[in-house]
Amino acid sequence: MSPLLDVRDLTIAFPQSRAGRALSSAQPAATVAPAAAVRGLSFSIEPGEVLGLVGESGSGKSITSLAIMGLLPPSAIVTGDIIFQNSVQSGDSVAMHLTTLPSHQLRQLRGSRIAMIFQEPMTALNPVMRVGEQIAEAVLAHNRVSKSEAWRRAVEGMRDVAIADPEERARSYPHQLSGGMRQRVMIAMAIVNRPQLLIADEPTTALDVTIQQQILDLLNDLRHKFGLAMLFISHDLAVVSHVADRVAVMYAGSLAELGAKADIFHAPGHPYTQGLLRAIPTLQTDRALPLSTIEGAVPPIAQLPPGCPFEPRCSHRIDACVVELPPLVEVGPEHWARCPVLNSARR
Numbered sequence: 001m002s003p004l005l006d007v008r009d010l011t012i013a014f015p016q017s018r019a020g021r022a023l024s025s026a027q028p029a030a031t032v033a034p035a036a037a038v039r040g041l042s043f044s045i046e047p048g049e050v051l052g053l054v055g056e057s058g059s060g061k062s063i064t065s066l067a068i069m070g071l072l073p074p075s076a077i078v079t080g081d082i083i084f085q086n087s088v089q090s091g092d093s094v095a096m097h098l099t100t101l102p103s104h105q106l107r108q109l110r111g112s113r114i115a116m117i118f119q120e121p122m123t124a125l126n127p128v129m130r131v132g133e134q135i136a137e138a139v140l141a142h143n144r145v146s147k148s149e150a151w152r153r154a155v156e157g158m159r160d161v162a163i164a165d166p167e168e169r170a171r172s173y174p175h176q177l178s179g180g181m182r183q184r185v186m187i188a189m190a191i192v193n194r195p196q197l198l199i200a201d202e203p204t205t206a207l208d209v210t211i212q213q214q215i216l217d218l219l220n221d222l223r224h225k226f227g228l229a230m231l232f233i234s235h236d237l238a239v240v241s242h243v244a245d246r247v248a249v250m251y252a253g254s255l256a257e258l259g260a261k262a263d264i265f266h267a268p269g270h271p272y273t274q275g276l277l278r279a280i281p282t283l284q285t286d287r288a289l290p291l292s293t294i295e296g297a298v299p300p301i302a303q304l305p306p307g308c309p310f311e312p313r314c315s316h317r318i319d320a321c322v323v324e325l326p327p328l329v330e331v332g333p334e335h336w337a338r339c340p341v342l343n344s345a346r347r
């Protein structure tokens with residue numbers, strides 16, 4: 001069976017100025033070769049599966065999700081394929097190629113078959129409209145139902161995300177709700193049309209730790225209740241571990257490692273993943289000592305080295321690492337890492 005989402009060799013580039021800064025589409029002059037912010041990225045998501053996408057800020061996670069949603073800025077140059085198996089009424093599915101789909105068809109998919117939630121719900125919610133009406137609007141955008149039926153579904157959606165007294169809360173304005181409650185409203189809006197795929201981009205990053213855990217528990221409940229597949233994006237590997245079945249680690253626009261969560265945590269095959277794991281506090285961590293961090297920073301996309309992008313920060317590097325982008329090496333069943341050095345030493 002085909003996966004629900006199949007991202008194949010995705011590359012996303014942006015035109016650059018001579019100074020190496022990104023240009024908007026309104027500034028076409030004096031450009032040099034576009035710089036790729038995502039390079040040759042491939043992964044898939046099965047129906048009902050949760051794939052965690054992890055990487056430091058600037059590694060290309062959000063633009064990958066925007067490419068899936070068809071929401072990249074017009075200046076982005078996209079190659080590769082993103083195939084979504086859209087299930088139709090007969091129970092069959094139709095393969096849709098999202099990078100080339102006409103915009104009206106993408107609009108139909110967005111908010112119905114594929115939905116997205118972001119880090120800061122306040123930017124996505126209309127401050128002068130009751131939250132129930134905003135969810136009802138999402139219903140009306142994709143279904144031929146009456147306004148009262150849309151309102152009923154909106155209230156039901158708020159109940160699904162465990163908002164107490166949803167009839168009353170549906171009449172609130174966003175500013176009358178807490179951050180955690182607003183994120184629940186966003187999730188209700190995302191799932192009210194029963195999507196097959198939910199993209200969650202740093203959905204808990206702006207929340208404090210207790211609320212964060214509640215939202216992660218809610219997403220776990222919803223995936224089981226509705227058979228929802230998810231692309232769960234976070235810079236925090238510990239957060240991803242609460243929801244993901246498999247984990248994809250991105251570094252400077254390319255995939256560093258991909259595998260089952262247990263393999264990523266117990267047998268990481270890339271020095272970058274190992275560094276991320278060392279940075280997670282455990283019960284044994286001495287709180288008096290600073291947490292381990294990976295020295296250095298992700299290079300800007302216009303200044304990527306020709307070889308392994310992690311080479312400037314890597315303690316395992318050898319001379320060959322600077323020559324070309326290393327290939328992904330199969331380090332176990334369904335487990336790949338882009339580090340031939342570490343993995344030849346292992347064998």
Ligand SMILES: Nc1ncnc2c1ncn2[C@@H]1O[C@H](COP(=O)(O)OP(=O)(O)O)[C@@H](O)[C@H]1O
Nearest residue numbers: 014022037056057058059060061062063073301
């Ligand atoms: N609109 C844009 N124009 C030019 N470059 C962009 C744009 N959006 C993102 N980029 C580039 O893509 C890189 C990855 O961005 P992003 O996907 O937001 O990273 P992440 O979500 O992993 O923090 C950025 O560091 C930037 O170089």
Ligand code: SF4
Nearest residue numbers: 308311314321339341
């Ligand atoms: S390929 Fe070389 S530089 Fe890159 S992660 Fe492996 S050892 Fe480090």
Ligand SMILES: [Mg+2]
Nearest residue numbers: 061062063201
């Ligand atoms: Mg981001």
